[in-house]
Amino acid sequence: METNPIPVLTIQTTPFDDQRPGTNGLRKKTTVFESRKNYLQNYIQSVLSSIDLRDRQGCTMVVGSDGRYFSRAAIEVIVQMSAANGIGRLVIGHNGILSTPAVSCIIRKIKAIGGIILTASHNPGGPAGDFGVKFNVANGGPSPDTVMERIYQVSRTLEEFAICPDLRIDLSRLGRQDFDLENKFKPFRVEIVDSVEIYLNMLRGIFDFGAIKSLLTGPEQLKIRIDAMNGVMGPYVRRILCDELGAPANSAVNCVPLEDFGGQHPNPNPSFAVSLMESMKGGEFGFGAAFDADGDRCMIIGGHPWLRSQHAHQHSSGQGGQGNEGGYVRNPRRLEVFREPDGLGQVLFLWRESFGTGSDHIREKDGLWSVLVWLSIMAVRKQGVEEIVRDHWAKLGRNYYCRFDYEGVDPRAAFYLMRDLEAMITDKAFTSQKFAVGNNVYSVEKTDNFEYIDPVDGSVSRNQGLRIIFTDSSRIVFRLSGSGAGVGATIRIYAESYERDPERHSRETQVVLGPLIAIALKISSIHERTGRRGPTVIT
Template identity: 45%
Template sequence: MKVITVNTSPFDGQKPGTSGLRKPVQTFMQPNYTENFVQSILDVALVGRVSKDVTLVIGGDGRYFSKPAIDSIVAICAGNGVGRILVAHNGIMSTPAVSAVIRARKADGGIILTASHNPGGPNGDFGIKYNCDNGGPAPDQITNQIFARTKELTSYKTLDQVTGLIKIDQIGEQVVQYEGGQLAVEIVDSVNIYLDLLRTIFDFAQLRSFLATKKILIDAMNGVMGPYVKRILVQELGALEQSAIRCIPMEDFGGEHPDPNLTYAADLVNKMKVGDYDFGAAFDGDGDRNMILGRGGFFVTPSDSLAVLSDNLETIPYFKKNGVKGYARSMPTSRAVDLVASQNKVNVYETPTGWKYFGNLMDAGRVSICGEESFGTGSDHIREKDGLWAVLAWLSVLASVKVDSVETLLKQHWSKNGRYFYARYDYENCESEPCTRMMAHIKQTITDPSFVGQTFKSSNGVEYRVNEAFDYAYTNHLTGEIEGGGGHGLVILFNEGATRAIFRLSGTGSSGATVRLYLEQRESKNVNGNVDDYIKPLAEVALNISKLTQFTGRQAPTVIT
C-alpha cells in the first residue's frame, strides 16, 4: 500500500459544538466529509509531536456508519505517520472508557465516534469528538483550531486502500504495513481496562453483598453500555441476569432515542412503577449519561443526584482515601450542590455547559465530583462524565448509609439541606433563525436597565421580582480570565436570587436548534411539595418574557425533565 494525497475542498459548518461535531449521518457519508474533519483533527493534534511516537485511542458507541468511519480513520492515521492506535473491540467503547483507556495507556489523545444521546441509524445522527491526552474533551482553544483548519483544508493524507486494513473483531496486536512505514494497531477490550479502574474506586465486596439483597433494573437502551453492564453489574457484582435489559448494542439503538430521561426512557420508568424493584437506572448511547430511579419509579433529578453524591462521597473508598477537593456544576444545573458545599465547607465551581470546562479544574486538583443537569455525573477518576460510575456511586452510598430506599435518602437530604425545585423544558428541532431572533429579544429585554426591579405575576397570582439579569460569561477559575464574553445562557434571578430562569440554545443537536429553558426555586420548608406548584407559574412568566411561542410557534416543550 502507498500513502496518497487526496485533493478536497472545505465543507461549511464543521464547527464542533458542546462536545464534538454532530450532524445527520448522511452528512458524514458525503465523500471527503469525514476525512476532512479527521485530517483537521490530526493537523492540530500532531503539531509539535513526532508522528511515529504518537498513540491515539479510537472507539465509539457503535452507531450506524461507525465501522466505515473507523476504516477511514485508520487509513488517515497511517497516511499521517501516526505510530500506534488502540482500537475498540468491534468498535464499541463507551465515552468514559475512552477516557479511562487514554489515561491508563498514557495515549496522546483519542477520537470518539458518537452523537451521544442523539438517535442513530441511516436517518439518525453521527458524531466525531477529539479528546486530549488527559482523557477529556478538547477545550475551546483546540476545537477552535480544528474548526479553523476545516475552513482552509485542501487535501488529506490516507492510504490507497481503506477498507479491510484491520480486523476489529480480533483482540490483540495487528500491523498495517505501507510503503515507507507501518501503523501498529492494538484491538483492546475496554471493558476490562475500565473494570480495573472501578476496582480502585469502589468496595466491590460491599456492592456484591448489597446487590444480593436488592432487586435492580438497568437499561442500556441498546447502546454501548450493554457489555459493561453485563460484565460489571451482572458477572462481577452478582446482579440477576434479568436485571440488565436492552444490553445488545445496535446501530440504530433499536429504533429508540437513547436519551435517559422520563420521556425517552419511559419504558424503564413504567417497569419501575409496576415492578418490584429497589433501584433503576438508564444510560445514553455512549454511556456518559445516567438517570437514577427509586422504587415505584421515584425520579431523582440530575441536579439532586449530584448533590446527594457530593454530600456522601466519603462513603466511597476512593474519596475516603484521597479526600474531597471540591464540587463543580454547569451554570444551568440546579444550585442544590451549592447548599451541600456551604454545609460541608467545600468549594463549589460554576462553569458553562460542557464537560471540557471541568477538565482543568480536575487536572489542577480543585474538584473531585462534577455534574450537569443534562444527566451527566462524574469524578476525577477520568475526564468525562461517567454513567456507570454514577450508578455504582449511588449503590455504594445506599449500601453505606443504610436507608430503606432512594426516596428516603433524597427526602432526608432535602430536610437537611433544603431543596431546589427544578425542571428543564426542551423545545427540540426548532427553526434556527427564529430561535436566534428570540435569544436576541431576550438579551435586549433583560439587559435594559429598567428590567431589574420589575415584578411579573403568573395567572395564579405568584409574583416574581427581578433582582438581576445577565448574559452569562465564564471567568476561568484558574486564570481569572473572562472567556468568550458571554453566550453561555441568558439568566434571570427573581426574589432575592431564590428563583432562577435561564434560556440557552443547545450545542448538542445535529440540525435546527434546541431551546432549553431551565427553571428553579429554592424552598427550605415545604421540601416535599409538588414540583409543578413551584415550576409552572415560573415557566409561565419566563415564557411570557421570552415570547417563545410567538417566535418559534411551539405551544409546548418536546421534553420536560
Template identity: 25%
Template sequence: MKYFGTNGIRGIPNEDLTTELSMTVGKAVSTYFNSKTIAVAKDTRISGDMIMNAVISGVMSTGTDVKYLGILPTPGLQYYCKKHNLPGIMITASHNPPEYNGIKCIASDGTEISEESEKEIEDLIDSKKFKKVSWKSSGRLYPESNAIDEYINGIMSLVDVDKIRDRKFKVVIDTGNGAAYFTSPYLLSKYNCHIVSLNANPDGTFSSRNSEPKPENLGDLISLMRSGNFDIGIAHDGDADRCVFIDEHGNFIDGDKSLALIVKYTVKNGDTVVTPVSSSDALSDICAEKNAKLIKTRVGAPIVARTMIENMAVIGGEENGGIIYGKHQYCRDGAMTLSLMLNLLASEKKTLSQLLNDIPDYTIVKSSVERRRGWEEIRKDLIERIDKKIDETDGLKILEDEGWVLIRPSGTEKIIRIYAESKSRDKAAELSNKYKSLLNELI
C-alpha cells in the first residue's frame, strides 16, 4: 500500500502527513463512500484539529455533510457509524507517539474498511478524480452530542450490570491523556465502581506517559496497584481501542493472557475464535479445551474483524489488548473489554490473579529492529539462513522446538517486529535475542 498501513494512514503532521494530503484524503474518502453524511471524531493529539479540519474541508468540498462527534474513542465512532448506518473518519494515530497522527476510514457497518477499499481510495488520491460540487451544494458541519451515551449504553446492554454494581469494584484507570479520558471513567461510574483515575485529562503531548500501554509506560498505575487495596487496574492506548489490565497485586497482565481468559469464559462448544498468527499458543490450548474452532490470520485488527464476520465468530482479538466482541461490534473496543472483564470477575467471584491461574503459562517476548532495507530482501535472506519449518501467513513465523518466533514488518512504523514465545521465559528471551542478532547482521 502507498498510503495505508495496518491501521489507516499515519505520519508526522507537516512532514509526511501534510494538510494538503489530509484534504486530498478527505476528498478521496468522501468520493469513495458517496454518502450524504460522514461521521468524524478525533483523539486528543495536538495536531488533531489541524488534520481533522483539513480532512473535513475535503469531505465538504464533495457536497457531503459532516456529523462531528468531538473527542471520542475510535470504537465509539465505530459504534455510532454502525448504529446510524453512516461511514466515518477517525483522526488518530492510536498508540503511536504524540508527534504522529493518522486517518482511519470506517465503513457504515462500523468496521474498518477492507484492503480492497483502501486500494480504491489510494487510486482516487493519485488520480484526483474527486466528486466536485458548486458552492451552493457544499457540505455542512453538524455537531453531534449523543454519541457518548449511545456508545456507553450499547456496551452496558451486553453485561450483567446489576451483578457488577453489587461488587462495588475498586478500580484504578489510566487513560493516558487519550480519547477515553472521559468515557471510561464515566462508564465505570455507571458500574458503581470506586474509581481512582490517572491521566484522565486530554493532553495532546501525552506528557504523563507514552501512549502505548506497555509495562514500562505504566509505572504509576502499577505502583498505585501495589500500594493500595484495589481490585483491578486498567489502561488504554491513545484511541482506546485497546485495554490492558493490572491484577490486584500490581502485576501487569499480558494482552494474550487477558484475551485467553475472556475467551475461556465466553466461548461455548462449536464457537469460532479468530486471532492473528502473533497470538499466544495459550489461546490454542483454551480453544481445544472448549472445543472451539480457532482461525489464525495475518496481523491487523481489520483482518481479524472481517474474518470474524465471514465465519460468524463470537470473539476474536490480538495479543496487544485489542479484543473484538462480535455481539457488540466487529472492532477492537477497550471499553467493551473492560466491561467483559468486570462481568467475568463479578460472575466468578474470584480475583483476577486467581482466574489467571487456570490459563496456560506461555511467555511472549517482543522486540524490534530498525528497517533499513526493503522487507522482501530481508525476507529472502532470512529464509536462506533458517533451517526450521516456516509459516508465511504473515511475515515469517519460525517454528522452533520449544516455541516460535514471528518476524514481520510493522504496518505503522519503519521497524521490523520480533515476537518470540515459549513456555519458558528464558527460552523466549533466548529466541528473541537469537533472531534479533540475526536481523541486525542481515540489515
C-alpha cells in the first residue's frame, strides 16, 4: 500500500541566550526542556546546523539515552528534526537505551558522523530532576571546545528549525524503519538496534572472558555485588556479567532503568550508593561496583579478603587465560602519561577522580570496562581489591585525594570568586608563599590555570582548573564545574597528597589532607563569599 510522503516543515523561532553547552553538553532542569516552547528544538537544530551541510546530507548518526524522564519525547523530536535536516540514517538503541560508552563504540564501529546522548550523567532524573543533551563527534568522543562554541554561536542567532512532525517511530521494534519525505533528502532510515550487542562484541575482543567466567563460577567463586542504580547499565550488567560471564542473577541489583532512577541520585560514590556500601559491610561479597546513570563512571569496592592465604604466591603474569600477555587485557602496550580534561586524546588508560576510567578502545570513560579490568586482574593474581591496591601502594606510593563540591552557588559569586582567586595565585609573589598548618609547612612551587592541547587534533581546552602545586607534590585545584544543570554554579575544590612511605599508607584521608583543605578554604574565602558553612558533597 503506497503512503504519501511525510511533509517537512520550517518553523519560525526565537533564540535563547542560555544554550551554551558545558563540559558534557547542555544540562538544565527537565522543566526547562519540557515546558519552554521550542527550547529542545532550538538546541537540536543548533547541533545539526553545526555540521557542514555537505557532511550532514545522507550521513549516519547514533542516538541513545540513559532512560531518564523526557528521553522518549526528546528522541521523537530528534528523529523528526534529523529527517528534516538531511540526515540519512539514525541508529537508535532499543527502547531508546544506550550507555555513553556504547554510543561511542557504535559511532566508531559504523563510522557515523556523531551521536546524540540524552543524559545528565549522575544528576537526578524525573519531572523535577535534570535533563541533558550531549553531542559526540565522529571519533566517538565528546565535542571539543571548538564544536561546542560553534553550536552555541548558532543557537544565539537561530530564527527557524526544520522538522517532520508527522514522522513516528516505534522504539520497541528492533530492525529497520524507512520513511519517504517531501524533500530532496530521501529516503530516511531509522534502525533500532540491540542496546548491548555491539558493545559486548567489542569487549569480547578486549578481555579473556573465559578467565573472568572461571573467577565468577569456579570452585573458589568470587561473589560480586553490582548496583546499576536504576540507570542505563541494568541491561548491560544482566547480559554481560550474568548471562555471558556466569555471575548469579542476584549478583546484580537495581537493573531496571527508571525515569527517576527510583528517586535516587545515580551517582556512584559512598554518599549515594548507600545500599551497595551496606551490602559490602556484611562480608558476603568480595567485589562490589556501582554505576552512574549513563554508564561512563563506576565506583569499585573491595570486599572480604578473597582467597588471601592460599593464593598469595600466584602473582606472576600470564596465568589468566590463553592469548593474554599479562593474563587480563589483550595486547597491552607501553604506558605514557598525559594530563587531560574530560574526554580522551592519545591515551591508553584514563582515570578520573570522579570514579571515571577508560582506555583507547573508545573515546569515552567506560564503567563496565573498569569492572572487567578489575575482575581480570583478580583472576590472574588470585587476590582481592584491597590486597592489589596495597601492593601497588607499596611499590609506587599512595596518592591521597578528596573533593569538596559546593553546588547551587550564585553564578555571579562563583564567577568573581574564581576571577579573584586566579589573579591571586598567578601573581608572581604567590609562588614564594609558604603555608603553615599545625606541624605541616607547604611551599608553593607552581601555579596556573591549566589548559590542554590535544595531541591528536590540536584542539585547546582552556580554564580546566586553578592549580596550586607544592614542592612536596601536594596540590590544590579549584574548578568551576561545567557539568551542572544550570541552577546555580558548582565550585569544586580538590586536594591531593603523595605518600611514598608504606608505613604511612593507612592514615585517614581527612587527617592527611586536612591541612591542604584548610589552606584552600582560607585563600579562597569560599564560605564567606558564598554564604555556605560547608560543601554540599564530599568525595
